[in-house]
Amino acid sequence: MCGMLFRGDGSIIYLALLVGLLVGLLSKFRFRRMNISRIVNRFVIVTVFILVLLIGIVAGYTIMARLSIIGIQALLILVTELALLTVLPIVIGFCLSLLITRIGRGK
Amino acid sequence: MIGKLAVVVLFVIGFGIGVVLYLINISIYILSKAVELFLYILIASIGIVVAYEAKSIKEVMAGIDLSVRLVIATILGSILGGILTALILHSDVIVYLAIALGMGWYTFTGSYLATIDSYLGLLGFTANMFREIATILLYPILSKKYPIEAISIGGATTMDTTLPIIARFTNTSVTIIAFIHGLILTLLIPIIIPAIMATNPKTFIPSNR
Numbered sequence: 001m002c003g004m005l006f007r008g009d010g011s012i013i014y015l016a017l018l019v020g021l022l023v024g025l026l027s028k029f030r031f032r033r034m035n036i037s038r039i040v041n042r043f044v045i046v047t048v049f050i051l052v053l054l055i056g057i058v059a060g061y062t063i064m065a066r067l068s069i070i071g072i073q074a075l076l077i078l079v080t081e082l083a084l085l086t087v088l089p090i091v092i093g094f095c096l097s098l099l100i101t102r103i104g105r106g107k
Numbered sequence: 108m109i110g111k112l113a114v115v116v117l118f119v120i121g122f123g124i125g126v127v128l129y130l131i132n133i134s135i136y137i138l139s140k141a142v143e144l145f146l147y148i149l150i151a152s153i154g155i156v157v158a159y160e161a162k163s164i165k166e167v168m169a170g171i172d173l174s175v176r177l178v179i180a181t182i183l184g185s186i187l188g189g190i191l192t193a194l195i196l197h198s199d200v201i202v203y204l205a206i207a208l209g210m211g212w213y214t215f216t217g218s219y220l221a222t223i224d225s226y227l228g229l230l231g232f233t234a235n236m237f238r239e240i241a242t243i244l245l246y247p248i249l250s251k252k253y254p255i256e257a258i259s260i261g262g263a264t265t266m267d268t269t270l271p272i273i274a275r276f277t278n279t280s281v282t283i284i285a286f287i288h289g290l291i292l293t294l295l296i297p298i299i300i301p302a303i304m305a306t307n308p309k310t311f312i313p314s315n316r
Binding site: 017 | 187238258262266268
């Protein structure tokens with residue numbers, strides 16, 4: 001369970017972010033004339049599309065693998081449970097965030 | 108608009124390819140490793156942009172305030188969602204509460220709940236994976252009007268898998284808020300779910316199965 005404490009592979013996410021932050025800070029002072037963030041932003045735009053495609057492939061494969069272990073009859077019940085468990089927390093959470101983020105902010 | 112549509116279309120195409128790969132029995136091990144690699148590269152890239160563009164410590168502190176508010180909304184939304192699902196399906200409240208409180212972290216929720224019941228593991232895994240998918244599909248649409256509030260949809264995924272989507276459609280301030288939101292939830296989930304399941308020593312028997 002300890003290995004799963006951090007999302008992704010161990011704490012590499014944090015390491016990646018830390019490296020990025022350090023590089024960003026260094027470039028802020030070292031390469032002021034170059035617009036580093038614009039270059040990186042363009043790179044992010046391209047890689048986001050590749051990542052979305054890859055996540056789609058992995059999601060489709062994994063869901064199929066999981067669903068194949070149960071029968072067709074149980075599938076209908078599962079779909080109802082999944083629909084409710086996905087939609088309700090999202091909708092209620094979003095509505096609550098609309099309220100909570102505005103408290104004391106005069107919006 | 109084209110960017111948002113491209114995200115949805117690419118995801119649907121990818122999902123279809125994934126289903127086909129499963130049906131023709133081809134392993135996706137390399138692809139799942141590629142996802143991890145791309146994710147780390149993107150997180151580092153986002154770190155560069157955030158550090159380069161962040162104006163001051165004050166901006167980061169303002170982000171923490173909003174992140175905590177969003178965390179409260181996300182947790183409350185998940186609790187109410189879990190309870191409502193249990194009430195609608197006339198089933199065990201604790202179990203659905205634990206699944207809903209996975210808040211998108213499907214690897215942890217699925218694996219942890221599978222140690223109690225395999226069906227529960229499947230439910231925990233799939234429901235939380237759908238939350239991540241919903242964020243990838245919905246955030247680009249909602250980000251124009253509600254860039255901050257829509258972060259709560261992503262739950263714990265806003266610190267990694269959905270962070271590039273958030274960064275792509277918003278600005279540095281919102282990206283900082285999203286990361287802190289995801290980080291807090293990631294630290295809370297491994298405490299919350301086992302604590303909830305500890306209050307329910309019974310074996311899980313769904314009423315409608």
